[in-house]
Amino acid sequence: xxxxxxxxxxxxxxxxxxxxxxxxxxxxxxxxxxxxxxxxxxxxxxxxxxxxxxxxxxxxxxxxxxxxxxxxxxxxxxxxxxxxxxxxxxxxxxxxxxxxxxxxxxxxxxxxxxxxxxxxxxxxxxxxxxxxxxxxxxxxxxxxxxxxxxxxxxxxxxxxxxxxxxxxxxxxxxxxxxxxxxxxxxxxxxxxxxxxxxxxxxxxxxxxxxxxxxxxxxxxxxxxxxxxxxxxxxxxxxxxxxxxxxxxxxxxxxxxxxxxxxxxxxxxxxxxxxxxxxxxxxxxxxxxxxxxxxxxxxxxxxxxxxxxxxxxxxxxxxxxxxxxxxxxxxxxxxxxxxxxxxxxxxxxxxxxxxxxxxxxxxxxxxxxxxxxxxxxxxxxxxxxxxxxxxxxxxxx
Numbered sequence: 001x002x003x004x005x006x007x008x009x010x011x012x013x014x015x016x017x018x019x020x021x022x023x024x025x026x027x028x029x030x031x032x033x034x035x036x037x038x039x040x041x042x043x044x045x046x047x048x049x050x051x052x053x054x055x056x057x058x059x060x061x062x063x064x065x066x067x068x069x070x071x072x073x074x075x076x077x078x079x080x081x082x083x084x085x086x087x088x089x090x091x092x093x094x095x096x097x098x099x100x101x102x103x104x105x106x107x108x109x110x111x112x113x114x115x116x117x118x119x120x121x122x123x124x125x126x127x128x129x130x131x132x133x134x135x136x137x138x139x140x141x142x143x144x145x146x147x148x149x150x151x152x153x154x155x156x157x158x159x160x161x162x163x164x165x166x167x168x169x170x171x172x173x174x175x176x177x178x179x180x181x182x183x184x185x186x187x188x189x190x191x192x193x194x195x196x197x198x199x200x201x202x203x204x205x206x207x208x209x210x211x212x213x214x215x216x217x218x219x220x221x222x223x224x225x226x227x228x229x230x231x232x233x234x235x236x237x238x239x240x241x242x243x244x245x246x247x248x249x250x251x252x253x254x255x256x257x258x259x260x261x262x263x264x265x266x267x268x269x270x271x272x273x274x275x276x277x278x279x280x281x282x283x284x285x286x287x288x289x290x291x292x293x294x295x296x297x298x299x300x301x302x303x304x305x306x307x308x309x310x311x312x313x314x315x316x317x318x319x320x321x322x323x324x325x326x327x328x329x330x331x332x333x334x335x336x337x338x339x340x341x342x343x344x345x346x347x348x349x350x351x352x353x354x355x356x357x358x359x360x361x362x363x364x365x366x367x368x369x370x371x372x373x374x375x376x377x378x379x380x381x382x383x384x385x386x387x388x389x390x391x392x393x394x395x396x
Contacts, residue, residue, distance in 0.1 A: 030229030034065035038119045041089045045215045046125040052219035054096050066114040069093035073102045133180040141231050143178030148214040155184035156249035164275045170196035173218040175225045188238045189230040190221050261323025266349035281395035286374040305355035319344045323394040341366040
């Protein structure tokens with residue numbers, strides 16, 4: 001006997017999906033041909049989605065008939081570039097006995113034909129290469145992508161990093177179609193409804209922790225999108241599509257770790273160190289003057305261990321110039337356990353530099369590293385009857 005669901009049943013179905021953190025436009029399953037998927041991925045985030053798809057394929061072979069995996073070739077690393085670092089998803093795909101194809105560009109490349117027929121859907125998760133229209137237009141169901149943000153917020157290569165850097169306490173995931181011309185501009189098929197998922201321990205959460213948390217949510221959302229057939233044309237925008245302001249999440253670069261002493265508060269420094277650290281600056285160092293005139297050179301200083309502390313007594317004069325490291329040791333400076341290296345931040349807080357690495361030197365205790373690099377001024381400052389020895393110049 002056929003039972004036709006009434007409006008109340010549909011509302012209940014919609015409510016249950018929203019409660020699970022997923023928003024859809026349509027709630028009736030769309031039929032499709034058996035899917036022959038080309039999965040493009042790289043890291044642990046994409047591995048979680050591949051494993052979820054493979055489990056679904058194992059239980060529902062009539063929905064997914066095959067999965068091929070595309071990844072970037074391994075890169076040579078180490079001394080002499082003798083070692084090859086493989087993309088993590090390659091080993092994961094091999095462990096699942098899935099075919100693996102390594103490419104560094106889509107130029108001149110065509111998706112392989114599986115034993116059951118040609119590829120008819122591409123799924124790209126944390127891949128990095130743009131899938132060209134030439135390939136997308138040749139597939140019956142085009143392509144899909146899982147993005148770890150509530151689009152249009154944090155479009156780009158590093159949404160998890162920028163979510164944490166912005167100090168957000170909620171976030172989510174989005175399943176979208178692959179746009180033929182732009183990253184993260186496809187049709188939203190499913191999405192975490194507002195206000196989003198609460199980030200676990202947002203004040204201490206790291207990128208790997210948030211990545212793992214969102215990977216499970218995204219994998220579930222991807223499987224349910226497949227199960228509902230929301231990728232089948234004509235596609236519809238998810239019913240709770242977000243209307244917030246668009247923001248960009250570009251790839252993290254070394255310059256993002258370069259401390260801006262004039263503007264960064266202690267909270268900003270600690271947050272960046274947690275998310276993308278260790279942070280760095282440049283310091284003016286002098287060369288050995290034994291064979292000629294004294295020469296100066298700016299060298300990069302990487303702060304490998306810092307700690308918030310109360311301001312040492314008698315150091316108020318340095319608070320007017322954030323980024324000027326100092327020590328309360330008498331001049332000339334001798335490395336002793338009781339002597340430490342400090343620096344004021346833009347909001348008048350103090351960091352103790354426990355360890356740092358000066359360009360060309362080994363990582364060492366902060367004050368010892370500064371002495372070896374000859375960073376100190378020729379004369380001490382005198383304040384309230386005490387000698388306070390600063391760097392020659394502020395860090396930049």
